[in-house]
Amino acid sequence: MMDVYTSPTPNGIKVPIALEELGLPYRLHRVDLSRGGIAVPELVAINPNAKIPAIIDRLADGQSVPMFESGAILLYLAGLKPGLVPTAAIAHASTLSWLFLQVAGLGPNFGNAGFFLRNDPSNRVAIERFQGEARRHLALLEQRLAECEWLNGESYSIADIAHFGWVRSAAYAGLKLSRASVCECMGRTHRTAGNCSARHRAMQGLESGLSRGLSGLTLATRYQPRSRC
Numbered sequence: 001m002m003d004v005y006t007s008p009t010p011n012g013i014k015v016p017i018a019l020e021e022l023g024l025p026y027r028l029h030r031v032d033l034s035r036g037g038i039a040v041p042e043l044v045a046i047n048p049n050a051k052i053p054a055i056i057d058r059l060a061d062g063q064s065v066p067m068f069e070s071g072a073i074l075l076y077l078a079g080l081k082p083g084l085v086p087t088a089a090i091a092h093a094s095t096l097s098w099l100f101l102q103v104a105g106l107g108p109n110f111g112n113a114g115f116f117l118r119n120d121p122s123n124r125v126a127i128e129r130f131q132g133e134a135r136r137h138l139a140l141l142e143q144r145l146a147e148c149e150w151l152n153g154e155s156y157s158i159a160d161i162a163h164f165g166w167v168r169s170a171a172y173a174g175l176k177l178s179r180a181s182v183c184e185c186m187g188r189t190h191r192t193a194g195n196c197s198a199r200h201r202a203m204q205g206l207e208s209g210l211s212r213g214l215s216g217l218t219l220a221t222r223y224q225p226r227s228r229c
């Protein structure tokens, strides 16, 4: 059984989505970030960087495996059960490229754009830099998803999962999504893929478990899971 420490944030939702997709059991521990991750000792015990998501995988042989960084966790989970990273060489490599683009590029730029918009709105240099980069990354996704249904070109993967939370929260970075936007593509991704019932479960798990009692960032505002697929 795996213990998952997270919150309903763009990075936080990645791990429960992947676990639901894979059908792996887990215990969810909601981390209250209102005073910062550093104020949560059980989180710091797993992640010295005091950020969610973090996990402890409790193995059958008694070992406990702590992990942090959402991209690393997604790769670890995908290694436990097939389904979220294709084995064919090109699609495999492409999954890694799009995953790392999210964790190193799109995510930090969205996050920093949102931070400066809220905390230092007169700082035009920072806002133009981070919002400009956020917009540019979004355009890359739009172009890619206009060309193929999935980011890796072959199948739904941890790369799509990684981007989904951030794209949904584009308003946080002050970005407006166009009609033929990535959010729609990602919504389509989560609605119409072959394994639709798993996707439905994933969103149910998120919305009933993670976002309960929270004012919520921008989680669960755009995507409405369909009862039938």
Ligand SMILES: N[C@@H](CCC(=O)N[C@@H](CS)C(=O)NCC(=O)O)C(=O)O
Pocket: 009, 010, 011, 012, 033, 035, 036, 037, 038, 050, 051, 052, 053, 068, 069, 070, 071, 103
């Ligand atoms: N690179 C990290 C970023 C994680 C991150 O920034 N998490 C935020 C929430 S989305 C957090 O824990 N913030 C709390 C804090 O900074 O105190 C990852 O991908 O896991």
